[in-house]
Amino acid sequence: MSSNEQPRGPVDSSRIPRYAGPATFARLPRLDEVGRADVAVVGVPFDSGVSYRPGARFGGNAIREASRLLRPYNPAQDASPFALAQVADAGDIAANPFNINEAVETIEAAADDLLGTGARMMTLGGDHTIALPLLRSVAKKHGPVALLHFDAHLDTWDTYFGAEYTHGTPFRRAVEEGILDTEALSHVGTRGPLYGKQDLTDDEKMGFGIVTSSDVYRRGADEVADQLRQRIGDRPLYISIDIDCLDPAHAPGTGTPEAGGMTSRELLEILRGLASCNLVSADVVEVAPAYDHAEITSVAASHTAYELTTIMSRQIADARTSQ
Ligand SMILES: N=C(N)NCCCC(=O)O
Ligand SMILES: [Zn+2]
Ligand SMILES: [Zn+2]
Numbered sequence: 153m154s155s156n157e158q159p160r161g162p163v164d165s166s167r168i169p170r171y172a173g174p175a176t177f178a179r180l181p182r183l184d185e186v187g188r189a190d191v192a193v194v195g196v197p198f199d200s201g202v203s204y205r206p207g208a209r210f211g212g213n214a215i216r217e218a219s220r221l222l223r224p225y226n227p228a229q230d231a232s233p234f235a236l237a238q239v240a241d242a243g244d245i246a247a248n249p250f251n252i253n254e255a256v257e258t259i260e261a262a263a264d265d266l267l268g269t270g271a272r273m274m275t276l277g278g279d280h281t282i283a284l285p286l287l288r289s290v291a292k293k294h295g296p297v298a299l300l301h302f303d304a305h306l307d308t309w310d311t312y313f314g315a316e317y318t319h320g321t322p323f324r325r326a327v328e329e330g331i332l333d334t335e336a337l338s339h340v341g342t343r344g345p346l347y348g349k350q351d352l353t354d355d356e357k358m359g360f361g362i363v364t365s366s367d368v369y370r371r372g373a374d375e376v377a378d379q380l381r382q383r384i385g386d387r388p389l390y391i392s393i394d395i396d397c398l399d400p401a402h403a404p405g406t407g408t409p410e411a412g413g414m415t416s417r418e419l420l421e422i423l424r425g426l427a428s429c430n431l432v433s434a435d436v437v438e439v440a441p442a443y444d445h446a447e448i449t450s451v452a453a454s455h456t457a458y459e460l461t462t463i464m465s466r467q468i469a470d471a472r473t474s475q
Pocket of ligand 1: 203204280305319394396407408438
């Protein structure tokens, strides 16, 4: 977008009913309609890496459907994200459901293409396996990145059934590959049973700090966000949000639910507290609509992606005005 061109925003829901027409994220234009984007929203319909309930392959489209009700001004961040930058829906990455290794390669290559255009990526759906190829691509562009990982689970386990690429193992692989900045790695929202205490010692050795779901409840969102912001500093940051970081009451539509999670309000508040971080790309994964009710999970996921998109759009606009 040249400086005198205004971004093309969402369809006006006061003129065209918001439930009409095919769904794009937030009723934004498709990438092929606008040519290029500052923030590319992309679906990753892949869930062959799950250890329990399948169905996150349908997450991206469920989030798009639930996002029809988003409006263009975000009062919590005092910003109109789709006016500050061109945000567009880049469609889906077509990953092979029968060959995980090939899917991981396809996702990395598609992410390379998008990032190569200068866009930041906001990916929707898929299981947590997809964070690895996305991080590989982001690290090719920015070097090792800070990681903020919202999840009930550590996802730093080694293998399942001998498989290296699964939704429980992406961040161990990422640390092994040197694509994360080990000075700035945090899990937020962890809880629930583990295989053994060793899971935690291994995780700590990889460099992760942990803010558990109970920590969020006890300390509150503002204090948690302050602490995370200090740890991240001005490093390029990737935020990976497994929707199961939320309590099953707030996100029943997911594959490996754990009791005692954060509320959607806590998650959104923490994200708003990170608005000054240099967010280069983000994902929202593990939305499995078959277990959802009344779009509880996909609404939470759509608002989560909206906050993340707002952070990215504001930074793009700030960078443009300070040039
Ligand atoms: N990434 C998610 N959602 N879950 C990982 C759970 C791995 C396990 O079954 O132990
Ligand atoms: Zn999880
Ligand atoms: Zn996960």
